[in-house]
Amino acid sequence: MDDLLVGKIKADMAYEFARTAPPEGFPAFHDISTERHASRAFHELEQEHLWPRTWVIAGRAEDIPEPGDYFTFGDLGVPLLIVRGTDGAVNCYYNTCQHRGAPVVRDERGSARRLRCQYHSWTYEVDGGTLVSVPDERDFVDLDWEVRCLPRAKCDVYAGFVFVNRDLDAAPLADFIGPLAEMIDPFEAAQMREVYRESRIIPCNWKVTAEAFLEVYHFRHIHSHDGVSVLDNRGAAMGLYPNGHSRMVTPYSKQNVQRLGLDGWDDWKQLDHGSTPTADVSGMVDCTSTAVSIFPNVIIPFGRIGFPINVFWPIDAHTTRLDWIYYGLPAEGTDRFDPDALPEAWESRKRSYDAIMAEDEMNMAPMQTSMESPALRGIPINYQERRIWHLHEQIDRTIGVERIPEHLRMEQVLAPYLEY
Structure with missing residues (x-):
């Protein structure tokens, strides 16, 4: 990612910290119908028109x-x-x-x-x-x-x-990825190899799992320990791309900034992680949580020494297989990782990431139960959760808005906010 993009993200982050309301003129979202997560009819629309028509x-x-x-x-x-x-x-x-x-x-x-x-x-x-x-x-x-x-x-x-x-x-893959490539290309992922993988069967709709990784509104409530959160969701800077893709860059919390010896949330510099970096990327990646989504079912939280991809596969309307696969550069002189004999630095990262995933997972099944009950009449989405709305808009466009019952449709309002 070039200096212009990094500078834009830093400016967006400063704006997010300073704002007291959503941007002037930003649309008010209607509730998302819980039937999109709970009904067999909507699942069948996805099976017939979404999954066969996307990369x-x-x-x-x-x-x-x-x-x-x-x-x-x-x-x-x-x-x-x-x-x-x-x-x-x-x-x-x-x-x-x-x-x-x-x-x-x-x-x-x-x-x-x-x-x-x-x-x-x-x-x-x-x-x-x-x-x-x-x-x-x-x-x-x-x-x-x-x-x-x-x-x-x-x-x-x-x-x-x-x-x-x-x-x-379908349009060529390069056109589908489009400008999201500016976030992915610098990591030279083609040179990386699988470190380890995990898989879980979760009793919830696939969108429940995906949505958990599209916002950090929940972060200090689910992922804080002893009252301390690694991230400060108030400064999360988001970008919406064509074809349903998006990015989210979230600054470190004040406590984490102090722990790392940084001068402030915007003191972005490359840090020593004790492993071979995959690429010479901006220090932003070391001093924030930098993540992208590839529509419809991939989330990548980047790291300079490697990263996992989270992938969500629908089994049925109420069941999802959640995979996470970590990638990095093998030690010099080798061409792969042995998942049964990982270096301690990677074992430590594995324990940390698996713990984060477990914290996210614990809410998914109960949320699905509520969506299938009369207790939840609709899902209100706020400005900070706009990546979720963006996902649902693209789902409707891929299925074909005219095929979706009117009460389940997403109002198409985010086009003016896309980056090209």
Whole structure:
């Protein structure tokens, strides 16, 4: 991120500390209907029109380093297969043989020169998914090989992450990420490797989990210890990007500023974290909580020595799988981390981050219970929580506002506040 962006964020933070009300003219939000989190009908709208039409992270490019290397991906509710072609390109196909529907690969990860169904051995190329072999072809009348290729999904790589989109007409991934790249690119994430991962099944709607990471209004109430909070939510500076993405940079609290020997909340300088930095990024990242969201289901709280990604996958209308996967640079001379033998500095970060995640998780199931009861008639959102509104606006645009019952729709009011 360049000096202009860092300067803008610092100025926004100073404004946030000084303001006594939302900015003049900022829209008053109507309540968000709890049915968006609780009703099966809205969940089905998302399953039919949201998840098949947006870019999502399926894995990492280093997991398929050589031609023919593949991994499977099922979190969109259909069986997908990501494979590296002989030209080095990363392709995504449906893991569905075009004969009787058996999978063309059965292992979660592997390598194959060709993709061969183990049921009847119909065989496909890793480049293009072209059908190249059919046993006993003589028994098929007028078999059209060209229309029996493996169906494709869109696939691209950004920052080392493999993204897929089932919508073949979707805008390119680079256009989808858009100006959010100014926050992500400096961290050189393609060079990073997985440190460890955790996964939880939580009895709540996926948006309940996502919303917990889109504001810091809750921070001093949930994450403070002995009355001390690491962050000061009053100064949180937020940016809203096209396509539902956003950022949030939150200053350290007075107590944390003193603990670190800083001159003030705006004394941003690079700090020694005892590990190899991933990139030479602004000291802002060391002296604030700097986070972005990638629509619809990824939150990244950045760090100069590495960062986790939090990912939320709907299992049904009332159940979510929450994953967090931490990335960093392996020690010199190695190309990966051993999660069973992490250096103490990483073990310490793991304990700290897992504890934060547990504090966030403890409210999610009770919140879902309330949303499914008559006790909560609607969800009032304040200016400090505007990233939540931004998420819901984009959900409606992706589904198609006209498809959503009028009483569940989000008023589209934040376009004038987007950054391009």
